[in-house]
Amino acid sequence: MPIPESEKPIIKGVIQKEKVIVDGVEVDGTWNAFLIERTQTGYDPSVWDEIANTLEGVTISACWQCGTCTSGCTMREYDDNFSPRRFIDLARKGDKQALAELQDSLWRCVSCQKCTHRCPKGVLVEEVVHAIHNYALKHGLVKKDPGTIFDELFLETVMKNGGRITELSLASAAAKAGMVTFSLRDLLTMAGPILKSGIYKDLLKPAKIKNWDKIKQVLEEAMKEEVVPE
Numbered sequence: 762m763p764i765p766e767s768e769k770p771i772i773k774g775v776i777q778k779e780k781v782i783v784d785g786v787e788v789d790g791t792w793n794a795f796l797i798e799r800t801q802t803g804y805d806p807s808v809w810d811e812i813a814n815t816l817e818g819v820t821i822s823a824c825w826q827c828g829t830c831t832s833g834c835t836m837r838e839y840d841d842n843f844s845p846r847r848f849i850d851l852a853r854k855g856d857k858q859a860l861a862e863l864q865d866s867l868w869r870c871v872s873c874q875k876c877t878h879r880c881p882k883g884v885l886v887e888e889v890v891h892a893i894h895n896y897a898l899k900h901g902l903v904k905k906d907p908g909t910i911f912d913e914l915f916l917e918t919v920m921k922n923g924g925r926i927t928e929l930s931l932a933s934a935a936a937k938a939g940m941v942t943f944s945l946r947d948l949l950t951m952a953g954p955i956l957k958s959g960i961y962k963d964l965l966k967p968a969k970i971k972n973w974d975k976i977k978q979v980l981e982e983a984m985k986e987e988v989v990p991e
């Protein structure tokens with residue numbers, strides 16, 4: 762009987778027989794093996810409580826660990842360690858150490874929503890995955906990843922440019938942060954069409970969106986507060 766790697770440390774042994782007969786019926790396959798004991802100590806319920814108390818994580822409690830989300834997850838194909846079902850399980854156990862070991866995976870959700878549409882229990886899986894990642898970031902279990910850094914640059918650029926984003930400002934912010942590099946050839950290739958079309962004025966100083974001052978206030982307030990569901 763295959764035992765998942767993550768469960769091996771907590772299983773003390775397996776009784777496995779060639780042939781098992783129950784009420785005169787021979788059972789085989791996985792039914793001829795029994796776990797002696799499966800005990801995990803050191804649960805930290807505060808992890809679950811904190812995640813379940815955020816707006817994004819509020820549906821986590823409905824999960825029954827069926828794995829439907831993971832089996833159809835887009836990112837799973839590229840990263841074997843990316844498993845929404847397992848992230849939820851670790852959050853339930855409060856296993857901070859295991860969450861920290863997922864530094865290179867936890868942030869990779871591409872928000873395609875396949876998991877959310879497929880979940881039989883109505884868990885908003887994509888949101889829950891982000892809530893777990895946010896928890897790990899907030900408590901220093903994982904370092905800031907490229908996705909989070911880019912999100913911050915994006916937001917910063919929108920706030921500086923009157924609610925608009927331009928490729929020029931975002932690309933230069935990303936280059937300053939060392940996330941992308943441009944060769945002289947790249948710059949010359951881009952500069953030609955930009956100068957010719959005359960859009961460089963908009964790119965350098967984009968016009969504010971309508972009612973930006975009011976919208977900015979709302980955004981600033983929203984960024985200050987963490988909204989907790991009732």
Ligand code: SF4
Nearest residue numbers: 824825827828830880
């Ligand atoms: S599909 Fe839903 S219920 Fe099943 S493991 Fe994923 S989140 Fe949990």
Ligand code: SF4
Nearest residue numbers: 834870871873874876
């Ligand atoms: S939203 Fe994220 S977790 Fe859900 S299927 Fe897509 S990549 Fe996977």
